[in-house]
Amino acid sequence: MKDLASELAQVKTVAIAGHVRPDGDCTGSCLATYNYITAWFPEIQADVYLEPIPNIFKFLAHADKIKNSCEKDKVYDLCIVQDCGDAGRLGDAVKYFNTAKRTVCIDHHVSNDSFADENYIFPRASSTSELIFELIEKEKITKEIAECIYVGMVHDTGVFQYSCTSAKTMNAAGFLMETGINFSKIVDDTFYTKTFAQNKILGQALLNSGLFLEGKVIASAVTREEMERYQAMPKHLDGIVSQLRVTKGVELAIFLYENEDRSWKVSMRSNGKVNVAKLAMKYQGGGHERAAGATMEGSSKEIIAVLCKDAEAQIFGESLK
Numbered sequence: 001m002k003d004l005a006s007e008l009a010q011v012k013t014v015a016i017a018g019h020v021r022p023d024g025d026c027t028g029s030c031l032a033t034y035n036y037i038t039a040w041f042p043e044i045q046a047d048v049y050l051e052p053i054p055n056i057f058k059f060l061a062h063a064d065k066i067k068n069s070c071e072k073d074k075v076y077d078l079c080i081v082q083d084c085g086d087a088g089r090l091g092d093a094v095k096y097f098n099t100a101k102r103t104v105c106i107d108h109h110v111s112n113d114s115f116a117d118e119n120y121i122f123p124r125a126s127s128t129s130e131l132i133f134e135l136i137e138k139e140k141i142t143k144e145i146a147e148c149i150y151v152g153m154v155h156d157t158g159v160f161q162y163s164c165t166s167a168k169t170m171n172a173a174g175f176l177m178e179t180g181i182n183f184s185k186i187v188d189d190t191f192y193t194k195t196f197a198q199n200k201i202l203g204q205a206l207l208n209s210g211l212f213l214e215g216k217v218i219a220s221a222v223t224r225e226e227m228e229r230y231q232a233m234p235k236h237l238d239g240i241v242s243q244l245r246v247t248k249g250v251e252l253a254i255f256l257y258e259n260e261d262r263s264w265k266v267s268m269r270s271n272g273k274v275n276v277a278k279l280a281m282k283y284q285g286g287g288h289e290r291a292a293g294a295t296m297e298g299s300s301k302e303i304i305a306v307l308c309k310d311a312e313a314q315i316f317g318e319s320l321k
Contacts, residue, residue, distance in 0.1 A: 024155025061144035111286030127156035221300035
């Protein structure tokens with residue numbers, strides 16, 4: 001796959017989809033592709049399918065065109081899935097992937113096993129949004145497309161501080177800034193600004209946290225009851241695991257929140273020694289070497305104990321069995 005334009009040749013209908021519980025990179029990359037198609041290929045009918053996105057991303061061009069539900073019998077010429085490591089993470093939109101005449105996957109998850117007909121997968125890329133930047137002709141990146149790509153890059157790099165950030169990432173960001181986007185406002189409004197409720201649930205998560213494995217692991221869990229007390233939804237918990245990660249002396253941060261079915265959504269962040277993608281894949285999850293997640297059953301204490309045991313060999317210098 002050399003560019004998006006070649007994939008769109010002879011195509012009349014396109015579905016664009018990303019992973020469940022869309023974050024900044026998923027939202028930004030999907031909307032960048034949608035805006036590119038609608039701006040430069042008006043003859044193509046394009047639809048973008050995502051679960052409801054966080055309000056902070058609704059300023060992006062055509063965010064109001066995102067479809068949250070799927071039509072029963074619709075079949076597309078092409079289905080482009082982005083920022084998604086496997087078809088099972090597409091939610092209801094998987095039906096369009098399964099029935100499309102042709103499929104394309106654009107992704108940067110190390111756990112991706114190239115499940116589409118055509119795959120553009122680079123695990124060392126900062127974000128799927130950076131890959132979209134590579135696949136679009138630079139002269140066709142409008143300000144609206146640039147905003148979408150920039151949001152995705154900002155969120156998957158932690159404002160360009162994570163190890164996935166490369167010189168290529170920074171060059172791309174510089175190009176996007178030259179299109180006239182309000183880059184500082186994008187960072188403040190979508191990454192740093194939190195509601196009072198979000199700050200309260202962050203405080204609760206910090207109070208609930210504890211150190212394990214000689215202070216090399218920090219872990220915290222938030223229950224359904226605590227989420228209800230602060231009127232916090234899953235999307236409000238973004239950033240908590242990253243805050244835990246910056247604790248001095250820590251190699252691994254683990255954050256859990258309780259789902260409605262009493263399972264736990266687990267997020268992990270590594271400072272280098274622990275390959276959290278390996279940990280997550282052991283429990284049918286996935287992600288990147290330094291950022292990954294899974295859904296697990298049991299009590300929060302049991303899950304934390306299991307993950308600490310799994311990570312112990314990596315932290316203290318042995319290979320993970």
